[in-house]
Amino acid sequence: MNIALLGYGRMGKTIEKIAEDRGHEVVLKVSDDIDNHELDGSKIDVAIDFSIPDAAFKNISTCFRNNIPVVSGTTGWLDNYEKAKKICNEENSAFIYASNFSLGVNVFFELNQKLAKMMQGLEDYSVEIEEIHHTQKLDAPSGTAISLAQQILQENSKLKGWQLEDADADEIPIFAKREENVPGTHTVTYDSEIDKIEITHTAKSRKGFALGAVVAAEYLKDKSGIFTMKDVLSELFKN
Ligand SMILES: NC(=O)C1=CN([C@@H]2O[C@H](COP(=O)(O)OP(=O)(O)OC[C@H]3O[C@@H](n4cnc5c(N)ncnc54)[C@H](O)[C@@H]3O)[C@@H](O)[C@H]2O)C=CC1
Numbered sequence: 197m198n199i200a201l202l203g204y205g206r207m208g209k210t211i212e213k214i215a216e217d218r219g220h221e222v223v224l225k226v227s228d229d230i231d232n233h234e235l236d237g238s239k240i241d242v243a244i245d246f247s248i249p250d251a252a253f254k255n256i257s258t259c260f261r262n263n264i265p266v267v268s269g270t271t272g273w274l275d276n277y278e279k280a281k282k283i284c285n286e287e288n289s290a291f292i293y294a295s296n297f298s299l300g301v302n303v304f305f306e307l308n309q310k311l312a313k314m315m316q317g318l319e320d321y322s323v324e325i326e327e328i329h330h331t332q333k334l335d336a337p338s339g340t341a342i343s344l345a346q347q348i349l350q351e352n353s354k355l356k357g358w359q360l361e362d363a364d365a366d367e368i369p370i371f372a373k374r375e376e377n378v379p380g381t382h383t384v385t386y387d388s389e390i391d392k393i394e395i396t397h398t399a400k401s402r403k404g405f406a407l408g409a410v411v412a413a414e415y416l417k418d419k420s421g422i423f424t425m426k427d428v429l430s431e432l433f434k435n
């Protein structure tokens with residue numbers, strides 16, 4: 197498979213290594229305005245975007261217009277997600293966005309949803325989310341923390357939204373911490389006067405995110421439509 201890497205930073209470089217180990221070729225690396233590059237849909241099977249929040253939407257929509265499917269892991273650009281999906285459909289292209297591509301986090305998402313369902317009637321507990329990332333991270337809260345909050349909100353109609361730190365009683369507070377060299381740690385806590393329930397996912401490196409993105413790219417090649425990591429994982433585990 198011929199891959200274009202949109203964003204060649206920490207994630208782009210990790211993805212390149214894993215893609216090459218799996219027999220793919222990186223044919224284009226983009227680290228600046230996508231208009232400075234020739235995008236030839238006949239030579240690129242899929243683009244993988246791990247760039248910056250301000251560039252993601254332009255990168256993604258430009259690929260769709262050049263007949264190139266996109267795997268997007270960039271966070272902090274989701275105000276434009278619905279627009280990106282519309283362009284994908286108009287161009288009959290293919291798209292997967294995930295706030296977190298690691299297999300472990302996707303198991304953690306399942307756990308979070310189940311736990312939220314169990315806790316929604318237990319009014320003595322309050323819920324909060326903490327995320328810890330490296331100090332270079334541009335966005336807060338993390339995309340993964342937002343996904344976790346959205347899952348809890350789906351299960352609990354008494355909660356109205358989420359808020360970075362100073363949340364009202366009917367909101368989920370998300371605490372974003374920045375520490376040197378932390379690839380990504382997420383904790384969901386339910387606390388009461390009597391006890392505390394916590395679930396945590398700790399990434400030990402960026403390899404899990406990168407492997408998930410390459411597996412998603414392999415899934416997306418030759419498809420059209422909008423997909424999620426759930427689709428990718430159900431195909432992976434269908435046997
Ligand atoms: N969904 C997931 O599983 C994961 C998502 N991420 C997200 O991926 C993104 C990238 O993370 P890192 O690689 O750690 O950041 P990074 O800062 O190391 O890399 C970003 C790269 O994008 C480049 N860039 C700047 N303008 C660009 C443009 N117009 N087009 C293309 N590239 C451009 C920068 O030069 C830089 O090399 C972040 O939004 C982060 O939150 C990170 C890890 C996992």
Ligand SMILES: O=C(O)C1=N[C@H](C(=O)O)C[C@H](O)C1
Pocket residue numbers: 271295296329333334337338339340341379380381405
């Ligand atoms: O910026 C990062 O590094 C990460 N970003 C993603 C997020 O915002 O959730 C995923 C992962 O936690 C690493």
